[in-house]
Amino acid sequence: MAQVALVVHNDRTSAAELARDTAAWLADHGHAVRLPPADAEVVGLSELGAGGTALTDGCDVAVSLGGDGTMLRTVDLVSSAGIPVIGVNLGQLGYLTEVDPEQLRDALTQFFAGEYQIEERMLLSVHVEAPAGGVTVTDAFALNEAVMEKTESGHTVRLDVTINDHFFTPYATDGLIVATPTGSTAYAFSARGPIVAPTHRAILLTPVSPHMLFDRTLVLEPTTEVRITVAGHRPADLSVDGRLLGQLQRGDAIVFTAAPHRARIVIFSPRDFHQILKSKFGLNDR
Numbered sequence: 001m002a003q004v005a006l007v008v009h010n011d012r013t014s015a016a017e018l019a020r021d022t023a024a025w026l027a028d029h030g031h032a033v034r035l036p037p038a039d040a041e042v043v044g045l046s047e048l049g050a051g052g053t054a055l056t057d058g059c060d061v062a063v064s065l066g067g068d069g070t071m072l073r074t075v076d077l078v079s080s081a082g083i084p085v086i087g088v089n090l091g092q093l094g095y096l097t098e099v100d101p102e103q104l105r106d107a108l109t110q111f112f113a114g115e116y117q118i119e120e121r122m123l124l125s126v127h128v129e130a131p132a133g134g135v136t137v138t139d140a141f142a143l144n145e146a147v148m149e150k151t152e153s154g155h156t157v158r159l160d161v162t163i164n165d166h167f168f169t170p171y172a173t174d175g176l177i178v179a180t181p182t183g184s185t186a187y188a189f190s191a192r193g194p195i196v197a198p199t200h201r202a203i204l205l206t207p208v209s210p211h212m213l214f215d216r217t218l219v220l221e222p223t224t225e226v227r228i229t230v231a232g233h234r235p236a237d238l239s240v241d242g243r244l245l246g247q248l249q250r251g252d253a254i255v256f257t258a259a260p261h262r263a264r265i266v267i268f269s270p271r272d273f274h275q276i277l278k279s280k281f282g283l284n285d286r
Contacts, residue, residue, distance in 0.1 A: 001030050001031055001032060002026075002031045002032070002060040002061065002112060003031070003032050003034070003058050003059045003060050004026055004031055004032065004033050004034070004059070004060065004061055004062075004063060004108075005033075005034050005035065005050075005055055005056070005059050005061070005062040005063070005077075005078065005083070006019050006022065006023065006033060006034075006035045006039070006043075006062075006063050006065060007035070007036060007039060007062060007063070007064050007065065007066075007070060007073060007074040007077060008035065008039040008042065008043055008065045008066065008070070009065060009066030009067065009069070009070045009090060009091075010038065010039065010042045012066060012090055014090055014101070015065045015066050015070070015090050016042055016043045016044070018065050018088070018090070018101055018104065019035070019039070019043045019045070019065055020043055020044065020045065022063070022065075022104060022105075022108075023043075023045055023048065025105060026108070031112075033045075033048050034048055034049075034050040034054070034055055034059070035048050035049055035050065035055075036049070036050070036051065036055060036077065037049035037050070037051050055077060055078070056077070056078050056081040056083060057081075059078065059081070059083050060083075061083065061084050061085070061086060061111060061266065062074050062077070062078045062083050062084070062085045062086070063085075063086045063088060063104070063108075064085055064086065064087045064088060064097065065088050065090060066088075066090050066091060067089065067090060067091020067092065067097070068091060068095055068096045068097065069091070069242060070090075070091075071085070071087045071096040071097055071143075072096070072143055072144060072241040072242065073241075074087075075123075075143045075263045076140075076141060076143075076241065079123060079141065079143075079261060079262070079263045079264070080141070080261055082261065082264065083264070084118055084264040084265070084266045085263070085264065085265055085266060086098065086099060086104075086107060086108070086111065086266045087099065087265065087266075088100070088101055088104055088107075089101075095185055095186075095276070095280065096143075096182070096265070098265070098266065098267055098268065098271075099268075107266075107268060110268055111266060115268070116266050116267065116268050117266075117267050117268075117270075118264050118265065118266060118267075119199065119264075119265045119266075119267050119271065120199070120262040120263065120264055120265075121143060121180070121181075121182050121198055121199065121262055121263040121265060122180050122181060122182070122200075122201045122202075122222060122258055122259070122262060122263075123141045123142065123143055123180065123258070123259035123261065123262055123263055124141065124142040124143075124145070124146060124178065124179070124180050124183075124203070124256060124257075124258065124259060125139070125141060125256065125257045125258065125259040125260070126139065126140040126141065126142060126146045126178075126240055126254060126255075126256060127139055127254065127255040127256075127257075128140075128238070128245070128252075128254055129252065129253045129254070129255065130246070130248055130249075130252040130253075131251065131252065132248070132249035132250075132251065132252050134235070134246045134247040134248055134249055134252070135238055135245050135246035135247070135248060135252070136246065137245050137246070140240045140245065141240075141259050142180065142183070142240045142241045143180065143182055143183070143241060143263050144179065144180065144182060144183030144186045144187070144241050144242075145177050145178060145179035145180065145183035145186060145187055145188060145240075145241065146177075146178045146179075146238070146239070146240045146241075146254065146256065147175055147176070147177050147178075147187060147208075147237075147238070147239045147240075148175055148176050148178075148228055148230075148236045148237070148238055148248065148254060149174055149175025149176070149208060149236060149237055149239075150173075150174050150175060150234065150236060150237075151234070151235050151236065151237050151247060152234060155234055156172045156173055156174060156211050156234075157172075157173065157174070157175065157230070157232060157234050157235075157236045158170060158171070158172055158230070158231045158232030158234070159171045159173065159176050159228050159229065159230060159231060159236065160228070160229045160231040161176070161205070161226065161227070161228055162226070162227040162228075162229070163220070163224060163225070163226055163227075164224060164225055165225070169214065170231060171207055171210055171212065172210065172211040172212055173207045173208060173209060173210040173211060173212070174208040174209040174210075175207070175208040175209075175236070176205065176206070176207055176208065176228060177191060177193070177204070177205070177206040177207075177208060178203065178204070178205055178226060178228070178256045179193065179203075179204040179206065180198075180202075180203070180204070181196040181197060181198050181199070181200040181201070181202055181204070182198040182263075183204070184196040184198075184204060185198075185277075185280075188204055188206045188217070191206050191207070191208045191209075192206075192217075193206040193217040194217055194219065195277065196219070197273050198273065199273075201222035201258065202219050202220060202221065202222055203219075203220040203221075203222060203224050203226060203256065203257075203258065204217055204218070204219055204220070205217065205218040205220065205226060206218075222258040223258070224257070225255060225256070225257050226255070226256040226257075227253055227254070227255050227256075228253065228254050228256070229251070229252070229253040230248045230249060230250050230251065230252050230253070231250065232250065233250055235247045235248060235249050235250075236248045238254065
């Protein structure tokens with residue numbers, strides 16, 4: 001018997017319906033199901049709610065039912081426990097998700113039979129030093145990116161960057177994106193950052209609309225430590241994989257490194273990243 005966690009998009013009816021159907025199918029086949037408490041309430045399976053370590057202890061696989069945003073949340077919930085994740089695409093972009101809804105039962109059958117591979121993705125460790133108290137979270141992990149950006153329209157924010165304990169440069173900018181290779185096709189891409197194959201290990205530092213001549217992305221080794229400090233009088237919002245964690249004030253700093261653990265994504269056939277890019281961007285063969 002396998003222990004399966006379902007993580008569900010809370011605002012998508014199709015995700016809740018698929019979760020109920022999948023939970024019933026898994027139970028019929030002798031497997032146990034658990035969901036985060038809020039997801040269990042939305043789906044109508046409150047008796048299967050499990051929070052904290054109760055969600056991950058003994059869990060064999062997590063299934064993300066939604067889009068890339070749900071996949072990010074699933075990885076955040078289970079990656080530190082080393083649990084593999086099956087991504088089911090109920091969204092539109094689907095960079096991270098592997099399986100279409102109608103394929104889910106077959107995908108689970110293959111997983112239980114051991115007919116799958118694991119693709120490991122680098123995670124970003126985000127350590128917060130915020131004595132001003134605007135951010136109460138101390139540590140977080142990101143599969144895509146962390147962003148420090150301005151809070152006021154029409155103004156830049158001053159951010160000082162230190163790399164491996166050596167001061168690099170101040171940025172006058174709308175924000176700074178610190179991304180993983182997986183996140184290179186997310187926000188960093190819209191800021192004209194490079195596209196990096198997601199299985200690489202690197203830290204990408206991309207400025208957003210910088211008010212300075214140096215406007216290029218830095219692609220740094222995964223062993224690099226990047227420290228970014230709010231240096232000016234204007235505050236900066238901190239978000240991690242799209243989740244706003246709070247507001248940083250002058251003197252607050254964030255330290256970014258490669259996380260000690262990785263996201264483990266279940267795949268059922270080799271993923272051709274170049275073909276995925278061609279499909280998502282509508283690139284021609286000739």
